[in-house]
Amino acid sequence: MLVKLYRYTVSPLLGPRCRFTPTCSQYAVEAFAKYGACRGGWLTIRRLCRCHPWGGSGPDPVP
Numbered sequence: 217m218l219v220k221l222y223r224y225t226v227s228p229l230l231g232p233r234c235r236f237t238p239t240c241s242q243y244a245v246e247a248f249a250k251y252g253a254c255r256g257g258w259l260t261i262r263r264l265c266r267c268h269p270w271g272g273s274g275p276d277p278v279p
Contacts, residue, residue, distance in 0.1 A: 219244045235273040240264060246278045 223241045234240050243263050248256035266272065
């Protein structure tokens with residue numbers, strides 16, 4: 217629910233900034249739907265930690 221709130225309120229104000237495909241918020245929605253709160257949350261945190269100027273970019277689907 218918090219991710220969806222972010223996607224529809226904060227994200228449009230910031231514009232397109234994600235380096236990965238799918239975006240970090242879409243990745244979180246998919247991870248929570250596929251793996252549940254614990255594992256999906258862990259995967260989302262790992263993804264957010266990779267999203268920095270010296271990190272990678274490009275396709276990074278939910279495993």
